[in-house]
Amino acid sequence: MAMVQLDHLRKVYENGYVGVADASFDVGHGELLVLVGPSGCGKSTLLRMIAGLESITSGTLSIGERVVNDLSPRDRDIAMVFQNYALYPHMTVAENLAFGLKLRGTAREEIERRVGEAATMLDLGRMLPLKPAQLSGGQRQRVALGRALVRKPAVFLLDEPLSNLDAKLRLSTRVEIAKLHRDLDATMIYVTHDQIEAMTLGHRIVVMRAGEIQQIDTPMRLYQQPINLFVAGFLGSPAMNFFRGTVVADDGLALDLGSAKLALGDAVGAVARVGSELVVGLRPEDLIPANGSTPAHSLKARLELAEPVGNEIFLNMRAGEHTVVARVPPQEIPDVGSELQLVFRPERMHLFDPQSERRLDLAL
Numbered sequence: 001m002a003m004v005q006l007d008h009l010r011k012v013y014e015n016g017y018v019g020v021a022d023a024s025f026d027v028g029h030g031e032l033l034v035l036v037g038p039s040g041c042g043k044s045t046l047l048r049m050i051a052g053l054e055s056i057t058s059g060t061l062s063i064g065e066r067v068v069n070d071l072s073p074r075d076r077d078i079a080m081v082f083q084n085y086a087l088y089p090h091m092t093v094a095e096n097l098a099f100g101l102k103l104r105g106t107a108r109e110e111i112e113r114r115v116g117e118a119a120t121m122l123d124l125g126r127m128l129p130l131k132p133a134q135l136s137g138g139q140r141q142r143v144a145l146g147r148a149l150v151r152k153p154a155v156f157l158l159d160e161p162l163s164n165l166d167a168k169l170r171l172s173t174r175v176e177i178a179k180l181h182r183d184l185d186a187t188m189i190y191v192t193h194d195q196i197e198a199m200t201l202g203h204r205i206v207v208m209r210a211g212e213i214q215q216i217d218t219p220m221r222l223y224q225q226p227i228n229l230f231v232a233g234f235l236g237s238p239a240m241n242f243f244r245g246t247v248v249a250d251d252g253l254a255l256d257l258g259s260a261k262l263a264l265g266d267a268v269g270a271v272a273r274v275g276s277e278l279v280v281g282l283r284p285e286d287l288i289p290a291n292g293s294t295p296a297h298s299l300k301a302r303l304e305l306a307e308p309v310g311n312e313i314f315l316n317m318r319a320g321e322h323t324v325v326a327r328v329p330p331q332e333i334p335d336v337g338s339e340l341q342l343v344f345r346p347e348r349m350h351l352f353d354p355q356s357e358r359r360l361d362l363a364l
Contacts, residue, residue: 002064002077002154002187003029004050009059011045011211019045021211023059027155032181032188034202036195037234042211043191044159050189051080051157064154076155079148083160085140087132087147094119094128097146111150118146121183122176138169145180156188162197174201195235199223207231229357232281232350238314238325241287243280243299244354247272252296255280260320264346265296271351271360279357281350284314284327289334290341298343299324306333315340 004027011019020042027033035043048054050061052073061069068076087096097115106114119125122142132140141161148156161177162170178201181188192198198205199219207214207222207230215227226232232240243262245255255262255278262280272278290298301317301324313333317324317340326342334340351360 003027003062004155004187004189005060005062005065006050007060007062009046009049009061010057011042011049011054012057018211019054020049023213025206025213025216027187027189030185030187031203032178032190032201034198034205035189035191035208036193036198036202036205037208037214039193040210041208043193043206043208045211046208047157047159047189047191050155051078052076077153078155078157079151079153080157080159081141081144081148081161083163085132085144085164087140087143089132091131092128093124093130093132093135093143096132096143097124097128097150100147100151114150114152115146118149121149121180122146136169137165138173141165141169141173142176145177149180149184154187156186158188158190160192161190162192162194170197177201196237199235207234225359226350227359229279229281229352232352232359236283238284238327240281240283240350241322241324243282243319243322245278247274247276247278249274257320257322260300260322262319263296263298264349268349268351277354279352279354281352282344282348284325286344286348287324287326287342288344289315289326289328290343295343297346297349298341300339300341302339303334303336305336308333317342 006023006025009020009023013019023046035046037043045054049056052071056069060067063076094115097118098111101111101114119128122145124142124146127135127139162173165173174197190201202219204216204218205222206216209230215222215231222231222235243255243257245257248254248256250261252265253268254264299319301319303315303317305316307314313328313330315326315328352358353360
């Protein structure tokens with residue numbers, strides 16, 4: 001277990017493309033830190049730089065207080081788990097687990113002990129004599145995890161390890177990874193494009209976009225206080241609703257959406273004035289169909305599609321040119337085409353400057 005420190009890490013390719021612009025953060029002892037973002041954002045490039053599989057253009061990388069910029073991957077005391085498992089098909093599970101230790105000249109008794117420990121922890125005991133072709137995708141991924149585990153590295157690096165699994169296996173293997181981290185108290189850096197994986201696994205999350213770090217924080221603070229429009233829209237499923245318009249006076253303040261209005265009351269008076277442009281974000285769970293009179297903070301929308309999924313219902317609506325999604329508990333579903341009055345609490349609003357796309361904080 002070790003701390004990982006990135007100090008202005010940068011990756012520029014020969015054609016001038018910037019893969020990672022300027023990455024600076026620490027990964028604490030025993031922390032599980034997640035790098036998340038859309039395809040091409042630089043998260044896997046950054047992980048490969050930490051692993052030593054990509055050269056560092058500039059900046060300093062330290063693992064366990066040792067600068068490792070010029071060290072080979074085998075000398076960095078890291079173990080990496082890939083998306084494609086990378087198991088040797090002609091070897092048994094036991095041989096796959098032991099292979100890396102044999103290359104390092106580890107004593108036979110120590111290899112057997114470590115393989116046994118990993119097999120017990122990952123429930124691989126009955127699979128040790130089998131070959132990868134005889135295993136399911138989830139079992140193969142557990143073997144890949146076990147191969148990293150027997151190394152007892154200072155840092156585990158996981159590059160989208162669940163991407164090849166179906167939804168059920170992805171959930172169960174995600175739980176296994178979380179348990180493994182807890183049992184080992186290991187330092188882990190985990191790359192994913194799946195924001196659900198990021199939110200459920202990470203102690204902290206690094207959100208990346210186009211090679212740049214957008215925000216680093218705990219899952220709930222990212223969800224509740226996104227620093228900009230990108231982070232707000234990336235985290236959350238269904239995604240946050242955004243309303244872009246002009247602030248007008250209408251029995252208090254409102255956001256003119258063209259053929260619809262978002263009633264804001266006086267809540268945004270500290271950051272917006274009549275005539276200014278504003279982006280208001282509201283999570284689907286914060287939009288609630290009204291019962292009775294219209295409060296100061298509301299929106300009229302027309303229902304286009306209802307999606308009941310058992311424990312909740314997604315209401316897909318339209319307010320002017322804006323699509324709106326509300327998440328509500330199980331209830332009688334309104335008729336398609338009916339007009340709904342949606343209400344929300346002012347403290348649930350997320351306000352953004354339309355030019356800079358940065359968050360505007362309210363003192364409510």
